[in-house]
Amino acid sequence: MSEPASEPKVAEGLHAVESGFVHFFVHLATTVGLPRSVGEIFGFLFAADQPIAFDEVVARLGISKGSASQGLRLLTKIGAVSQVYVPRDRRTFYVAETRMRQLFSHALQESLRPHLEGNSRLVAQLEESIEAHATTLGGSADHYRSRAASLRAWNEKALVLLPLLDKLFSLPAPFFPFGFLRGSSEEPPPSDDQP
Amino acid sequence: MSEPASEPKVAEGLHAVESGFVHFFVHLATTVGLPRSVGEIFGFLFAADQPIAFDEVVARLGISKGSASQGLRLLTKIGAVSQVYVPRDRRTFYVAETRMRQLFSHALQESLRPHLEGNSRLVAQLEESIEAHATTLGGSADHYRSRAASLRAWNEKALVLLPLLDKLFSLPAPFFPFGFLRGSSEEPPPSDDQP
DNA sequence: CATTCAGTTCAAAAAAGATTGAACCAACCG
DNA sequence: CGGTTGGTTCAATCTTTTTTGAACTGAATG
Incomplete structure (x- = not known):
């Protein structure tokens, strides 16, 4: 009123x-x-x-x-x-498109993926560059290699996690699979207390 | 050369x-x-x-x-x-900070979370607004309610997936748990078939 | 055909964002 | 103290992105 x-x-x-x-x-x-x-x-x-x-x-x-x-x-x-x-x-x-699931999954594929792939290319170049200069670099070559390796590992992880994430999103909400990692600091498992 | x-x-x-x-x-x-x-x-x-x-x-x-x-x-x-x-x-x-894991997890918490929480607020407002106008809206009230509900559901899903994602990232790479969803492209339920 | 209507294109205007640099503050130094 | 040095702040400037609007294409219509 x-x-x-x-x-x-x-x-x-x-x-x-x-x-x-x-x-x-x-x-x-x-x-x-x-x-x-x-x-x-x-x-x-x-x-x-x-x-x-x-x-x-x-x-x-x-x-x-x-x-x-x-x-x-x-x-x-x-x-x-x-x-x-x-x-x-x-x-x-x-x-x-009102199915949020579709939207999300499409975005993952079409936007996120390409970026991650761009990253991969850059890491590859970086690694080439390190090897190309390896002799000039002396002792630091190894340091650079290990930094680059960590970028590569991270990026690859993201890449494989992508489809998994997609799957997770498609799961019917109540079913979230916390089971396999009940270790933890964050979430109590979703299952109810059934003695 | x-x-x-x-x-x-x-x-x-x-x-x-x-x-x-x-x-x-x-x-x-x-x-x-x-x-x-x-x-x-x-x-x-x-x-x-x-x-x-x-x-x-x-x-x-x-x-x-x-x-x-x-x-x-x-x-x-x-x-x-x-x-x-x-x-x-x-x-x-x-x-x-060179531990990519930290970076990622921090970003999840500090950047993504707040945004999702912002979303929640907006959905709540939206739902209030729908109820406030419900009578004026006549038949479409239900339509709006259902659209809003889908936003809410999506957002909540994202919110619970967040810590999970964090966990996944922390997993030693070779261990990725594909196990629980070996089904196909869309969404067979995650519970196994026990007749 | 000439006209209108639906929509696209793209150069120019506006807005938003990032970067600079000069003024400034606050230790430290001699 | 007076002078450096290390760094921050913030208004002005530069850059990039977004939006506009007018000219244009190409159906349909009459």
């Missing part, structure tokens, strides 16, 4: 609830290094009940056609939204 | 090998959204054999005192480097 007459208009033309979703994804987008507008677009589509037309994205969000176009292209490329063709309508419609 | 007379000088005054390390961490830093200079500093320290004084960072890397100061402060704050007091020297020396 004590609400002010107008919505806390976060973005032109959005209902308070919609802009809640937008907020959430703007936060997510920026923490992940994507432009804010991409977060807005995705949030808006994620909230929607049905496919949304390009020009509605522009109008409701109050962003330029240019941004919308680029943002939607990016989101499509990374598999976060897809186009939907609506029969008697000339416009293209978009829907968000 | 075919090498040019001078090093491929990536940064003033660095040996080729050092700049290999610097490269690696610049890459890492930028993919993680940190300023390049922070990557440079860390790379340089990571390569080093012994503690490095502030002014050497400035000189060898050819960056301003300002950058060095801020970069070192940040790195210290996130636990990636620490100060070392060298007896008869007025300057402060720095060493990189």
